[in-house]
Amino acid sequence: MPTAGQDIASVIKKQIQEFGGDLSMVDVGTVVEAADGVARIHGMSGVKYSEVLSFPGGVLGMALNLEENSVGAVILGDYLSIKEGDEVKSTGKIIQVPVGDDMLGRVLDPLGRPIDGRGDFSSSEILPVEKIAPGVVERKSVDQPVQFGLKIVDAMVPVGRGQRELVIGDRVTGKTSLCIDALINQKDSEILGVYVAIGQKASKVAETVSRLEENGALDNTIVVAANASDPAPLQYLAPYAGCAMAEYFMSKGKDVLIVYDDLTKHAWAYRQMSLLLKRPPGREAYPGDVFYLHSRLLERAARIDSKFGGGSITALPIIETQAGDVSSYIPTNVISITDGQLYLEPDLFNSGVRPAVNSGLSVTRVGSSAQLKGMKKVAGSLKSEMAQFASLATFAQFGTEDLDAVTKRQLERGARLTEILKQDENSPLPYENQVCIIYIANSGGFDDVPVEDVRRYESDWHDYVNANLPDVMSEISKSGDISDENEKKLTEAFNAFKSTMKK
């Protein structure tokens, strides 16, 4: 690449010397029909499936329908300039993206072109966008956690490296926020991030990027964006391109967390493409391969055995439901592909429980085997306690005076645990602090604190414990476990802390 002055001169010199040196034969065709971002091309008998085509004016396309007399192609860019009779050249390349370390911290389009106005970057490799997922032999079961920094997720619905955890919920229930929090929490960990925005408002993407930047997490995150105004084929490519970039890091033995925001819009984009390419529509007008569309993408999330170089890709696909309908076509498809889901509820969100994760309906199929020992110990009874609270809470709406003491105690405890599990945006909590607050809450430490004071107590307690018991905290952090001795120390410290708060 010509970067310095003398380089350009030498490049031109070489070009002049070799002017017309290499000649190659290319397949060409003629546009016979172009509309709505798809083109029908006559000729091109030698073109391959998903080969990149070059239209006049530098617009790229992708050959998809290889038919007897023509080729159906989608146009990856401005399709208004393409007209009937234009000559189309095949490039001999299957659709591919540049990958490399320099792409961290950048915002790119699905073809790997920068769209953040910060100029070019040097890529170390070029990888095909579509790749078959790793096979059984290369894989290893999930046994290491991804820390979200969110108490409710890390304690109750833990996610492991290589897992595919669906984030599902209605609009404005904090799906994106939860995933961004998970990415922000990786800023000091060794896990790299890829955020793929599909069919979203450009303003929302800009907001997300600035949120990552303000919290210092953009430097180890790649953002791949195909916004609502971009052609449907680009939106279709975005998650595969993002995954290819993540696979580059995985092949280097690194761990990657990738967020697909969101796959509902991805399915819409694919539906649009398929209908325009005249593929037969099926249920809800989606084409027949809409299941494979997502299953082949999510299968690429994997944890690779160290014999094959290690590394992992953890996928967080997002699905937006309409009016809480998780049983419609795309949500059920993706639920069946993933290893569990985080179910976000508008009722919880509106009543101030944020993150609005419904712990009863959220599931993790493999994550609990990756949960660290200490967390497993303290969170064990949390789930049953919360489930009992949820069933009693509906019952207790009619008044609590006549209830027996045990039930009352459970209600009081549940209300305090709910408060403890609330957490603000952009404030991930370190593992050791999570373990110790959940331990205290579970052992009844907050039972005599008024419900409305619990969150104030909690934030002061984190400062208190970090300042006064640094050795205990670092021990929990290092070993991942909490010893009986440390439990005792924490209980004593919390009682001392409470007496200072009451003064």
Add this chain to the structure above:
Amino acid sequence: MISHLRYAKALFELSKENSSIENWLLQMKEAESVLSNEDVIELLDSPQVPEKVKFDGVKTLFTNIDILIRNLVFLMIRNGDVSKFNLVIDEFNKLVDTHMGITRVQITTVEKISSQQINDIKQKLLDVFNVSKIEISEHFDDNIIGGIVIRVGDKVIDASSRTKIGNMKEFLIKGSV
């Protein structure tokens, strides 16, 4: 609706069986001159006109054309595919070319090139494509600025100055072609 490729292939097989390929090639040209008239095609394609009228019309127009070619037109009328007749002819010509080992090459230059140069190109292409016979048709186009563009079916060898300058421009901007 049957693809024009099927008609052309069937017709070609028939012409081979009757060993009258060259004769049919001429007759197809004649049929094409009749059926290239838009009004004729519209009449033959119209569902309002009775089939008998169409057939009688074709019979009077195709006086000294082989009965099998006439039958092809009848068949295409019955299937509602007669508007594809010109495509069938193109495909038929291609099949005949392949059968006779002829490769058609289109050469585009800015100015006329000498017959010696054409011969050189011919020799080179015979090697490259490994064929026995090449028929060259010349075209002239100012837009390519200089050099030559050779087109063989769907394949193009582009040695025009326009493309070279374009590649150079792209290289200088992006650092790669």
